[in-house]
Amino acid sequence: MVLSEVLIVIPTYNERENVEKLVKAIIAVDEDFNILFVDDDSPDGTGEIAFVLSEKFPQVQVLRRRGERGYGVACKDGFNYGLKLDFKYIFSMDADFSHDPKDIPRLLRRMKNCSMAIGSRYVDGGKIVADWGFFRRLLSTWGNGFARLSLGLPFKDCTSGFRGYRREILKSLELDAITLDGYAFLIELLNRGYEKGFAIEEIPITYVDREKGKSKLSRKVILEALILVIRLGLKRFLGKSSQAVHTQC
Secondary structure (H helix, E strand, O other): OOOOOEEEEEEEOOOOOOHHHHHHHHHHHOOOOEEEEEEOOOOOOHHHHHHHHHHHOOOEEEEEOOOOOOHHHHHHHHHHHHHHOOOOEEEEOOOOOOOOHHHHHHHHHHOOOOOEEEEEOOOOOOEEEOOOOHHHHHHHHHHHHHHHHHHOOOOOOOOOOOEEEEHHHHHHOOHHHOOOOHHHHHHHHHHHHHHOOOOEEEEEOEEEOOOOOOOOOOHHHHHHHHHHHHHHHHHHHHHHHHHHHHHHO
């Protein structure tokens, strides 16, 4: 392991075509960045390739998980690993090059003044370069808009998985109590951080569609996020209603 303040957590499942290329791309940006692959026992051998890379590059570590799988749990395990080893800045990003490693230093610079930096597709300067169909684009824009409106969040990209966290915000978010996955996990983290008053900023990025492998997006992930936003939105609305009644009394 390289002595560094920065750990980049990368959940993987069937990403054998991407992991070595990604390691080299991150090291080319900054050879002091530590990389943690959290692999969900990928049947395509991603975990084995990551382990070989960890023997070749001191920057690379691997958590190979059995049993319970999923993006949210993988991120939690990676974040807890980083907290245990006292990393000051912990990032999450995808393994498929939809997030550009060259953007990590930009997020890191902004984190000198905030607790969470979001690589945002929807703020000014951000964009999506992907062959998404109408439904996928509608799902992304509508989903983010619905989350903002329901939860009162001021952020334009609530579901971006490209984020940087200072250790103090992750320590405060009670990670082990979150049992959600996918988009719902990301929305829940953001909502908790915002409710606790942490400074959160969005930094424009260009999101590019994956070149190799298949998307992990599923109906279950979409439905879970929708249910979460409705539940938290109702909780927020009822909380405001009860405060209004109390004020009137």
